[in-house]
Amino acid sequence: MNYELNRSGDIMNFKKWFFKHHKEQNPKNNKAEVDDNLFDLLKQLRGSNDFKEVVIKDGIKKVKLFYFHSLVDRKILHRDIIPYIKKEQVNSVEDVREVVPSENIETTSDVNKIQNQILSGSCMVQVGENSQSVALMRAKINKNRNVSIPEVEFSVVGPKEAFVESLDTNLNLIRKRLPIPELRIEEMTVGKITKSKVAILSIEGITNEENVNTLRERLQSIEVDSIIDSSYIVQLISDNQNSPFPQLIDTERPDRVAAILTEGKVAFLVDGAPHAIIAPTTLVEFFSAFEDYFLNWITASFFRLVRLFGVFFSILVTPLYVAVLTYHYELIPKDLLGILVTSRREIPLPPILEAIFLELAIELLREAGARLPTKVGQTIGIVGGIVIGTASVEAGLTSNVLLIFVALAALASFTTPVYQIGNTIRLIRFPFLFSAHLWGLLGVSICFCFFMGHLLRLTSLGRPFLEPIYPPRVKDFKDAFIRLPWTFQSQRPVEVQAQDTMRFNKKKAKEKKEIDE
Amino acid sequence: MKKALLILIIVLLSGCIDQRILDEVRLTTAVGYDPGENDQIKVTAVSPFFQADKSTINETFTVLTPLSKDAKHKFSMSNSKPFVSGKIEAIIINEELADNGVLTIVDGMIRDPSIGSRAYIATTKDEVSKLLQGQYSSQDNGMFISDTLDHNIISGSLPRTNLHLFFNDYYAKGKDPFIPDLSQDKNSIKISGVALLKEDQIVGHVNQDQLFTFKTLVQKKTENDTFLVDINDEDQALLFKISSHTDYDIQNLNNNPEVKVKVKMNLTIREYSESELNEKKIIEIETAAEEKFKEQATNLIQQFQELNVDPIGIGQMASAKSRQWNKEQWYDQYPDINFQIETNFKITETGVAE
Structure with missing residues (x-):
């Protein structure tokens, strides 16, 4: 069986080389057909032992609960979902919505959606044996490391928070530092198997859209099936993958990310990775610590x-x-x-x-x-x-x-x-x-x-990676080998080509100081 | 493919480079030249032998050879390591040999790119091979001579000199070179003065107590030097030169040249044999110093004119002023030029004691 599979694979490779118009078969398309109905999906999921199927109510219409016990917080199930369904009369999926006091309920019959939700920690309630429409409730277990002190980029002064492995926590760490509506967070999934969530962060009106678009395109074009950490992505989307020099900075400091976002740079976070990636960057930036x-x-x-x-x-x-x-x-x-x-x-x-x-x-x-x-x-x-x-x-x-x-x-x-x-x-x-x-x-x-x-x-x-040395941009030397005082930092770096180049009014910044004195 | 080939060629070609690993060569720090028998030259090389306790033993090697550079080859024949000349700090030439011309000897030195042009070239009346043999300090003699000359140039009476300046003066039109004159002093090496050269032959000497004046005349700006002055044949004062500035004004260039030498100097009193020191005395000392300097300078210039050498480079200054300047004509005129020396000495400090 295996041998045959290999053979057919070989033949396909040959065909690809010799016949230009041969369409490559996408494994994903193949699967979608199978998963097209709920029954098949459940059949597939039952193959795992941690997939649980519980009958909550036996009656004219059976109410069944499906979930992965490895993904779901049972406290939520027993406290917020099961008692309410048991207490009330439930005849349809819509009733579930009425009965359970939670805003995180969705009714759908889209199998793809059901699959994604169940696999990311939701539980599914089915009313009636053969109903295609189900209710999905989020009951994700939150087992995360606490936000701790940055170890790689430790600083004596300044905030002592570092990113953790949860995307939501990380986004919270950044958003609380930038309480403006212009902060835009774009989420997407990368990797066919790991389905890693990636969030692109930028500030509307400051960040150059070209940078965001380039980053988005590169992220979308990633073809690797498993993205375990953000460093995978760094290697995959670098401009020159054969260079010993890293072309994107990774940081574990949310304050640094907030700071570079205001400078007009773009950042992205990957779910499961305690690092944010900053782009575009220059060689000189690698030698500046945030403590500076x-x-x-x-x-x-x-x-x-x-x-x-x-x-x-x-x-x-x-x-x-x-x-x-x-x-x-x-x-x-x-x-x-x-x-x-x-x-x-x-x-x-x-x-x-x-x-x-x-x-x-x-x-x-x-x-x-x-x-x-x-x-x-x-x-x-x-x-x-x-x-x-x-x-x-x-x-x-x-x-x-x-x-x-x-x-x-x-x-x-x-x-x-x-x-x-x-x-x-x-x-x-x-x-x-x-x-x-x-x-x-x-x-x-x-x-x-x-x-x-x-x-x-x-x-x-x-x-350009060697900016401001080449191309020579005198303006950007204000924060390169030396860091000039804040009053000199009124302009965003030329490197990022920000939409709004001015950070603040230099004159006003100076005047204020004089009054204080 | 092309790139790979290029890299391959570069890597393979590196086999052709001659390695000289520091501890596998015999460093030479000084070379000396004596006249030998049968028109040969006796070459002495000084090589440091570094001891494990960080001290250095001075080792000398002597060989007879017709051409100076051939010596290196002969030295290597009798040593476990090849001799290299890149670290030569001092070149010492016996005066007898120098009478035949210095250039034939140092010729090999300027042809060798590994020899720095900041090496010192000096002369001596004593036998060089003996001069270089002694162990004068914990260093080898090349370093010892180089250090001795070094500090005397920076804060002493010796004017700036080295191989580069020697050749600069030699090839300059209207200027003659000079080199320091060394001598053996019991268990040390002493700077006994400066040897004056016409073309590349030694023609005269300036001795040690005239060096203060000589340096002031030869260099436009000087500093850090001491000057002993007698006042009215009874008292003596030791003056320290803070700075001096010498200017030459050449007039009447074409028919009967006259040179005005203006010397400005700031001095302090280092030591005075009388304890009392007042305004009047200071002026007295100033005039005494000016007079002594004038006398010495006049004597020196007279000596230059008699020998028809121009270590100051008056000719060079003149050539910069006139298109008609001509070397032969200038040296005909030179002995008869009238020099006028104007001095402006000022004692600005007398020390802490009042």
Whole structure:
């Protein structure tokens, strides 16, 4: 049987290649025919053991209750539904509506709708054995994690709420921050099997409709059957899926989402994912923590620059070490010569192997730490780092100067506020390292040019990824490498091409301040 | 396909690059040149030997060779690691050898792109191989000489000099180069003055106590230097130069040139042999300093004119002013030029003590 199925599949593939006009059979259409009547649906559902079928009333017209006990809150059933139906006379589906004191009742005979509702936690009441029309009542069980403190994007000052796995809770977290009618939430389902609910958030009159449309089209065109998390979607709708750079930001902070919505960007949430995805974005935005906006602009700008330095340091320090020690001994300052030579004298490995050895050790420690439970992971990190580091220096496998550099580089790569870009930095160190070994500083610059070229071509939702550096947009530098004070932030970023570019009146913002003083 | 091929070629070609891993080469920090037998040159290379306790032992290698650059090859023959010249900080030439021309020796240095043009070139009357052999500090001698010259240029009497400036002066029309003159001093190396060069041959010297004036004349702006002045043959004052500014005004360029030298200087009194110091005394010191400077400057310029060398670069300044300027003609005129020195010294501070 299986074998035959496979065969027929193969033949179909061949047909697809050779006959252009052959229509591909859609599995969904096939199913719809079967499900066309309630009887067949019930038959299919009865195949699961958690599907319950209870006769509430026996009489001229049997009243039957259908539900998945794994999806339905029984308290609601016993408190709000069953007693009322038992008490009153129920002769038709319409009567159910009259009898049960709840606003969440729907009567329908649309099988598709019935199927979706039952599978998402409603119970169905059928009056009479063969009635096609039924009443659907929401009795969904709400077993969610409580809203807790953001762990990845933790901030000392500012709100301490993070998204959870429930879409409704997440939407509540955002809407309570933006109490305006213009906030528009568009829901759709993605994924043939998981039927994940996705909600697109935008503000009418501010957000550029083009951005919303692009996002909507991309979401609609997703063909993958299961969407378990928002990161699936991020990978699927990215402008360039073969880039190591993430082109959409994911955040677990509802306050950040509210803030970027007012900036004119678009966001979307996926049911079951504790992250919101922000678009369009730029490379620079990946290095701005949301805490920057809570701090005074001078300190915030300083921390941003430190982070940016950290990124360059993390990527370039080991490649530069390898390049200079392998090819360009002339560049070493004379006072540093002694230290470098003595630290490397006993080491049998060339600089590249030494560097790879240490980088690999750090990567292994990180991976091991990430896979182990939190407390064990921390111990592994500290013990492994110290023990392996000192042991390898004492054994004469690596020089202690490089050990310092690699450790600092690893430390610097943790400063990125967005987790995804941290992984990218971890990765792109290696091409730099290899090219430094092959061609010295020239190799480092070739590699740098290669990445610059790649970044220049990248887009996020069709908007340039390297903005404001290229295309150069001076206005957007107000919130890029440094964050200027709020009075300077009167205009929305050029990047998003917002409908309404002004956020507030700059003059008035300044005047007010003077009066206060 | 094209891209893959390109990457493949680049990767394969990287095998052709010559690696010089830091700890697998013998760094040379200084080279010295002495005259050898049979018209050969005795080349001495200084190489640091870094100890595990972070100290450095000065090691020297000597070889006889007809051409200076050939030495590198010969050094490598007797060592486990190849000698490299990228870290050369000082080039020292024996004066006897320099009489035949410095350029033939340093020629190899400017042809080698790995040698920085900020290396120092210096001369000595002593035997270079002996000068470079001593262990003068915890550093090797290349670093030692380079550091010694360095700090004397920044805050001392030595005018700015290095390989780049040497060649700049050498190739400039109407300017002659000068290089520092070193000598062995018991257990150290001493800057004994500056050697003046005509073309690439040493023709004269400026000794150590004239260096203050020499630096002031040669460099437009100078600072941080000390000047010892005798006042009325009894008292002495040590003055510290805060800043100086030297201007040259060339007049009557075409037939009978005259040069006005204007020197402005701000000084403070560092030490005074008498305890009392008042306004009158300060003016006295100022005049004494001006007189001493004028005397030294006149002597120096006279020496330049007698030797027909122009380390100040008066000729270069003149050439900038006149289209008819001609090198040969200028050097004919040069010994007879009348120099007038105007000084404007000012003592702005006398220290904390009142």
